[in-house]
Amino acid sequence: MKATLCIYLLLLCPVAVADVRAADTTGRDLAIACTGCHGTDGRSEGAIPPIASVPKDKFVALMKAFRDGSRPATVMHQHARGLSDQQIIAIGEYFASRSPR
Numbered sequence: 001m002k003a004t005l006c007i008y009l010l011l012l013c014p015v016a017v018a019d020v021r022a023a024d025t026t027g028r029d030l031a032i033a034c035t036g037c038h039g040t041d042g043r044s045e046g047a048i049p050p051i052a053s054v055p056k057d058k059f060v061a062l063m064k065a066f067r068d069g070s071r072p073a074t075v076m077h078q079h080a081r082g083l084s085d086q087q088i089i090a091i092g093e094y095f096a097s098r099s100p101r
């Protein structure tokens with residue numbers, strides 16, 4: 001019984017470590033799709049609103065409103081529709097951690 005538990009924990013460990021690493025990079029990786037319009041690190045200038053340093057909760061609410069169509073948009077409905085809740089949160093964490101300038 002003890003040996004089984006030990007082996008089980010040993011098997012779980014690398015999975016847990018791999019998950020943490022994935023969470024660290026996913027937001028940044030997904031954000032690459034946004035920076036073409038919103039600027040490097042979300043610091044756009046001009047007509048497209050900057051998204052660097054937007055608080056995560058506000059960001060998530062904006063993206064969900066784009067995704068369900070309740071917030072008017074020209075292009076953002078398309079970009080939000082393909083994203084899961086988890087992905088929106090990960091991107092939100094990434095942009096919230098970027099300084100505005």
Ligand code: HEC
Nearest residue numbers: 033034037048049051059062063073074075076077079091
């Ligand atoms: C093709 C250009 C383009 C791309 C790519 C793009 N956006 Fe946008 N984004 C816009 C425009 C334009 C708006 C203003 C709303 C609209 O017209 O759709 C906007 C608005 C937003 C807003 C609301 C900002 C505010 O303060 O009102 C957020 C948040 C946002 N985008 C996040 C993202 C994220 C996250 C991605 C990547 C998954 C992304 N955008 C990709 C053009 C783009």
